[in-house]
Amino acid sequence: MLRKRVNKIVIVVPLLVVLVALDTVQVLEGLPLLVIGLVLAALLTGRLRAWLHRTGRANLAMLPFTAAALALLLAFCRGRNLSQLILLGTTLGVVFSVLMAALSGIGEAGKRGLKGVVEFVGLAGVGIAIGLALSLVFLLEEVGSLGGTSLAGP
Numbered sequence: 001m002l003r004k005r006v007n008k009i010v011i012v013v014p015l016l017v018v019l020v021a022l023d024t025v026q027v028l029e030g031l032p033l034l035v036i037g038l039v040l041a042a043l044l045t046g047r048l049r050a051w052l053h054r055t056g057r058a059n060l061a062m063l064p065f066t067a068a069a070l071a072l073l074l075a076f077c078r079g080r081n082l083s084q085l086i087l088l089g090t091t092l093g094v095v096f097s098v099l100m101a102a103l104s105g106i107g108e109a110g111k112r113g114l115k116g117v118v119e120f121v122g123l124a125g126v127g128i129a130i131g132l133a134l135s136l137v138f139l140l141e142e143v144g145s146l147g148g149t150s151l152a153g154p
Helices: 002-022 031-044 046-054 061-078 084-112 112-143
Strands: none
Touching: 002 031, 002 061, 031 061, 031 112, 046 061, 046 084, 046 112, 061 084, 061 112
16 A cells, blocks of 8 residues: 555656646746646545435546536636637537536436436536636646736836
């Protein structure tokens, strides 16, 4: 068990350092930070996903991550002038997230009725809360990039 954790740390820490270093490249327009946010969302919703699979609710298993990814992608695009390629990728991510959430909601409403809809809304709310919490990183990045400017004149 300890060996698995050490192996994960040996892989994750250098990858995280590389992604943070790549975030300084202007051409990437903050995309490495989005990848870090999506990976953190996947890690934070991993136990919930496994629990939903064990309890027989496989339709809802990816919903918290999908909702978190949707919130992160929308926060990433907010107020930015992105290149066409990055905008296409984030648009496809948003469309995929909405489609997966709608399919799981329809499946649960059809299979379990009102109880399924209530669980769908609750799990989607948890995912959106995680996504909004992680999207604060993008807000902090914008504030941090304004640190060198001054409104004072000579």
